[in-house]
Amino acid sequence: MPISRRTALIGTSRGAIVLAVGVPALAACGAAAPVVAGVSGAAAGWLAEFGNEVRAEVAAKAVEGGKWVFEKLWENWSKPSSEMLTKQSVEGFGFYGRTVYGHAVPGTTFVSLHRARAADLASDRLACVRDSGEFVVLDSWAWKGVLAFVRQELGDKEGDDRLHVLQLLAGTLMPHGAVTPGKTPAETVSWVGYPTNHGGGVEIVKFTDGGTAKVMVKAFGYYTGGYGQATSHTFDLK
Numbered sequence: 001m002p003i004s005r006r007t008a009l010i011g012t013s014r015g016a017i018v019l020a021v022g023v024p025a026l027a028a029c030g031a032a033a034p035v036v037a038g039v040s041g042a043a044a045g046w047l048a049e050f051g052n053e054v055r056a057e058v059a060a061k062a063v064e065g066g067k068w069v070f071e072k073l074w075e076n077w078s079k080p081s082s083e084m085l086t087k088q089s090v091e092g093f094g095f096y097g098r099t100v101y102g103h104a105v106p107g108t109t110f111v112s113l114h115r116a117r118a119a120d121l122a123s124d125r126l127a128c129v130r131d132s133g134e135f136v137v138l139d140s141w142a143w144k145g146v147l148a149f150v151r152q153e154l155g156d157k158e159g160d161d162r163l164h165v166l167q168l169l170a171g172t173l174m175p176h177g178a179v180t181p182g183k184t185p186a187e188t189v190s191w192v193g194y195p196t197n198h199g200g201g202v203e204i205v206k207f208t209d210g211g212t213a214k215v216m217v218k219a220f221g222y223y224t225g226g227y228g229q230a231t232s233h234t235f236d237l238k
Helices: 045-053 072-090 140-154 159-172
Strands: 008-011 017-020 057-062 068-070 100-103 108-114 125-130 135-138 180-183 190-194 202-209 212-223 230-237
Touching: 045 100, 045 108, 045 140, 057 072, 068 072, 072 100, 072 108, 072 125, 072 135, 125 140, 135 140, 140 159, 140 202, 140 212, 140 230, 159 212
Parallel strands: 017 057
Antiparallel strands: 008 017, 057 068, 057 100, 100 108, 108 125, 125 135, 180 190, 190 202, 202 212, 212 230
């Protein structure tokens, strides 16, 4: 089915570009306890919010046949993204979002994955694809944890203070290699871990405490309280 190639380019104060495209389908073969909240329930709105929080630039647009056209320095992501989308379609995530974002450091693109055309915050996945061919796919609870961690650390910071924190988070929180998933035999606890650009990586754990679903995010290269002391936040998962 043909996909609209209509785009909207919007410049930002820091030089980032937003590129909106049509929603394509994949081919069939193809400080009190913080709450994970504030993500828009509107269709596909959560990836835009995620991209805005981590200051990602738009990286690509979709064209006919599930192919990808990557802009400028993002061209190397075309092949690994296509391979990732084919694998995800086999796992039941046969649709991807209308916008693809990219973060230059580390070099990663962000793609939203959906079971159906409409976005569903309870199940949507976030794929983080590197130009080297590796990709990390985070289930909804994991990327919500990452987003909550970013927002917790940014707080009410503004201007250069906000930018400096984001630069640090890019190297110590964003995926930079293959994910290691796991779960307990009874599936009461799930976790994923992945390396980051520097600092020892990230662990994300989903569990239940007193009947409340929670997610804990621990960034080993993002220090609190002294050098070498990893930062850990736990959020209620909504």
